[in-house]
Amino acid sequence: MKLRPVQDPGDPPYDSPGYRSTELRAPKRLYLLPEELHDPTGPVFGAADVDPADSDLTSHHEGEPLGERIIVGGRVLDSGGRPIPHTLVEVWQANAAGRYAHEVDRHSAPLDPNFTGAGRCLTDAEGNYRFVTVKPGAYPWKNHANAWRPAHIHFSVFGRAFADRLVTQMYFPGDPLFAHDPIFQSVRDPKARERLISSFDLETTEPEWALGYRFDIVLRTTPFE
Ligand SMILES: [Fe+2]
DSSP states (O other): OOOOBOOOTTSOOSOOTTSTTHHHHSOSSOOOOOGGGSSOBOOOOOTTTSOGGGGBTTSSSSSOOSSOEEEEEEEEEETTSOBOTTOEEEEEEOOTTSOOSSTTOOOSSOOOTTOOOEEEEEOOTTSEEEEEEEOOOOEEESSSTTEEEOSEEEEEEOOSBGGGOEEEEEEOTTOTTGGGOHHHHTSOOHHHHHTTBOEEOTTTOBTTTBEEEEOOEEEOOOOBO
8 A cells, every 4th residue: 555645735735946946855755654753752851851941942041132122922722722742843944133043054143142042942731832932034135036924933843753743934914025035935825825824912922021923733644544
C-alpha cells in the first residue's frame, strides 16, 4: 500500500513559484518513516527544563530593547478544540528595526544589543501560552525586486506527538505588505490566511505598559491516505 500525506485545502503547496526558494525546498518525493516511528509521543519537558524568564524576550539583557513592547498570548488546541497542556512553544523574530541577531542577516537596519529575539515557554494546564516581546519590524528580502516581509513572529509548537509539530508564522492585523508577500500569499484560501493574523486584544493589553495580541494555534496530526 502506498501512503501519501493529505494536504489540507488551507495548506500552501510545497512548491510556490512566487516564493522562489520553495523550488529547492519542496520535496520531489516523499519517504515514509518506518511504522514504529509513525506516532511516537512528543518530547516531554518538565518545569525545570524551561525557565519562566525564557518567555520574556525583553528581559534577556541588561537593558530593555527598543521598540513597541507587546504581549502575545493564546491557546494551543487540537483539532477537536481540546487544549494541549505542557507543550513547548518556541518563537523567534527580528528586532523592532527589522533585523535578526543572526550572522546571515545583512539588512542595514541596526542590531539591538538588548534583543536576541528568541523565546520559549510551556503551555499551562488549559493550553495557554504568553510571551512578552517587542513588535518586530518589516524587513527586505531578495525574493524579487523591492520585496519586504510583513512583520511576523516565527512559531514552533510541539504537540502530543512528533507528527503534530507545527512551524508557522504569526502576523499583525492590517499590515499593508500582506498583498505583496509571496509567503503569506502562498496560502491560497483567504480564510486560512486570516488564521495566520493575530488579533489585537484589549484583555491581553496591560494598562500603561504593553499592547496585547492573541494568536490561537490548532494542531492537526498529518493524515495519510
Ligand atoms: Fe522571518
